[in-house]
Amino acid sequence: MMIDLELSTSLLFCLIPFLFLFFIKTTLTNVFPSSKSTSKIPKSYPIIGSYFSILANKDRRIQWTCDVIQNTSNLTFTLNRPFGFRQIFTANPSNVQHMLKTQFHIYQKGNVLKTTMADFLGDGIFNVDGDIWKYQRQVASHEFNTKSLRNFVETVVDTELNERLIPILATAAAKKTVVDFQDILQRFAFDNICKIAFGYDPAYLLPSLPQAKFAVAFEEAVRLSSERVNAIFPFLWKIKRKLNIGSEKKFGAAVDEVRQFAKELVKEKQRELKEKTSLESVDLLSRFLSTGHSDENFVTDIVISFILAGRDTTSAALTWFFWLISGHPEVESQILKEIKAKSECPVYDEVKDMIYTHASLCESMRFYPPVPIDSKAAAEDNILPDGTFVKKGTRVSYHPYAMGRVEKLRGKDWAEFRPERWLDKDDVSDNWTFVAMDTYTYPVFQAGPRICLGKEMAFLQMKRVVAGVLRRFKVVPVVEKGVEPVFVSYLTAKMKGGFPVTIEERNSTNL
Ligand code: HEM
Numbered sequence: 001m002m003i004d005l006e007l008s009t010s011l012l013f014c015l016i017p018f019l020f021l022f023f024i025k026t027t028l029t030n031v032f033p034s035s036k037s038t039s040k041i042p043k044s045y046p047i048i049g050s051y052f053s054i055l056a057n058k059d060r061r062i063q064w065t066c067d068v069i070q071n072t073s074n075l076t077f078t079l080n081r082p083f084g085f086r087q088i089f090t091a092n093p094s095n096v097q098h099m100l101k102t103q104f105h106i107y108q109k110g111n112v113l114k115t116t117m118a119d120f121l122g123d124g125i126f127n128v129d130g131d132i133w134k135y136q137r138q139v140a141s142h143e144f145n146t147k148s149l150r151n152f153v154e155t156v157v158d159t160e161l162n163e164r165l166i167p168i169l170a171t172a173a174a175k176k177t178v179v180d181f182q183d184i185l186q187r188f189a190f191d192n193i194c195k196i197a198f199g200y201d202p203a204y205l206l207p208s209l210p211q212a213k214f215a216v217a218f219e220e221a222v223r224l225s226s227e228r229v230n231a232i233f234p235f236l237w238k239i240k241r242k243l244n245i246g247s248e249k250k251f252g253a254a255v256d257e258v259r260q261f262a263k264e265l266v267k268e269k270q271r272e273l274k275e276k277t278s279l280e281s282v283d284l285l286s287r288f289l290s291t292g293h294s295d296e297n298f299v300t301d302i303v304i305s306f307i308l309a310g311r312d313t314t315s316a317a318l319t320w321f322f323w324l325i326s327g328h329p330e331v332e333s334q335i336l337k338e339i340k341a342k343s344e345c346p347v348y349d350e351v352k353d354m355i356y357t358h359a360s361l362c363e364s365m366r367f368y369p370p371v372p373i374d375s376k377a378a379a380e381d382n383i384l385p386d387g388t389f390v391k392k393g394t395r396v397s398y399h400p401y402a403m404g405r406v407e408k409l410r411g412k413d414w415a416e417f418r419p420e421r422w423l424d425k426d427d428v429s430d431n432w433t434f435v436a437m438d439t440y441t442y443p444v445f446q447a448g449p450r451i452c453l454g455k456e457m458a459f460l461q462m463k464r465v466v467a468g469v470l471r472r473f474k475v476v477p478v479v480e481k482g483v484e485p486v487f488v489s490y491l492t493a494k495m496k497g498g499f500p501v502t503i504e505e506r507n508s509t510n511l
Helices: 002-031 052-058 058-070 093-102 111-122 131-146 146-175 181-198 211-229 235-245 246-275 282-290 296-311 313-326 330-339 348-351 355-367 453-470
Strands: 078-082 086-090 373-379 395-399 423-425 431-435 472-477 487-489 494-495 500-505
Touching: 052 058, 058 487, 078 181, 078 211, 078 500, 086 235, 093 313, 093 395, 111 211, 111 246, 111 296, 111 373, 131 146, 131 282, 131 296, 146 181, 146 246, 146 348, 146 453, 146 500, 181 211, 181 246, 181 282, 181 296, 181 313, 211 235, 211 246, 235 246, 246 282, 246 330, 282 296, 296 313, 313 330, 313 355, 313 453, 313 472, 330 355, 330 453, 348 453, 355 423, 355 431, 453 472
Parallel strands: 086 395
Antiparallel strands: 078 086, 373 395, 423 431, 472 500, 487 494
């Protein structure tokens, strides 16, 4: 704490010359107001760039950058960070297609992001490019074929749903207690993804809501990684890491805990595989080990990335989904109609067919994408289709949150929650058909060669949860009338402070 204070003080001393420059510049600007003074593009000053705007908006980065984008003609702007670093934000679908597909080889994870995330993610799929990425994608893709997905829904998801989630909600309904539904959904997703990744059940979703060590350390590691990624002065965390103090000390401890735990599971699985002649487990870890990879560190990296991918994404999507439908009873009753047309415990094919629910989830993620901003770094100088020049090394971030909200892309009714915008109705049969949106205009799952590998799995899991929960319960938010929950983002989105709800069993009065 003391050393943190000393660091902040030295930083302040370093900033004094910049503050002086800022003072001069502000004075001059006030005397000679620029013609752009009404523009929402943040003001930039020598050396410190737009430091003051960044600082003022540090707790609402996503909303702020979305607002700025709305005010541009090409849905793109450049943010000048301190010390000459630039970051381009874009919600322009042509730019997104250019980055994620046409010029895929230029827009990579990049060294800055890789170094920032290396302690936690190592060489896992989220933190690598080139052949090492290709290899992991190829081996892992088997985990996402139809047979594995069917198995996933019918065993992993259904067990977690029927044996854990539903009983916990039934108890909350009977006792009329307030529960944090976001926390419950995160626990649900964590158990699911650990079973897929390791074939291990952390039993995080139990009635006692335990503080499982591995899950807690993982949460801490994600939160502190995100602080690194969003640091205004990245050199600060590097100094703290060198001195092993403050948040970096905590980060080191959390990462050690996660890696130690994961390594134990890897060793256990290696022993198991040696004893067996054929591969019985279908988890990812077994798959990678059976392709001949015995390097514990590498296999651990791979598995950690997958847990990160599956952990908070579906829970974030579902949290906001349940919030939105609680305020749109007409959508809820359409979904209920669809659920009731399926069997009590819908199997894989039935879940796949839930078109109205699918559209509602897409519509909910348009407003609240689980990964609201995603960045790449240019490996060489380049020009985006809208004419923006990108210097080698510049971070370019596409902005799914803004893309869901700008009028230019979504039309005048963009603020309406309307699943029907994803649907066509056949007048004769009265059946819905899903009309997919181009992935570069709706890059919620990214797009191009690195499109989310778990997209189909995520939809199956979410639809199964929606069917299981809504068939039996009504989820009622405990918030003051007119108060909107706050959308915040670490690496993935969250509802600030959790999602307090009461649960009601459905009966003839609250159908
Ligand atoms: C609603 C749920 C989900 C959303 C919105 C989502 C979104 C995304 C996004 C935006 C990326 C690109 C990240 C980047 O490269 O920076 C991504 C990648 C990925 N996702 Fe998902 N995801 C979801 C669920 C899942 C699930 C359940 C899994 C299963 C394990 C998964 C596995 C992956 C993997 C392996 C990648 C890396 C692909 C690659 O780099 O080639 N995702 N996802």
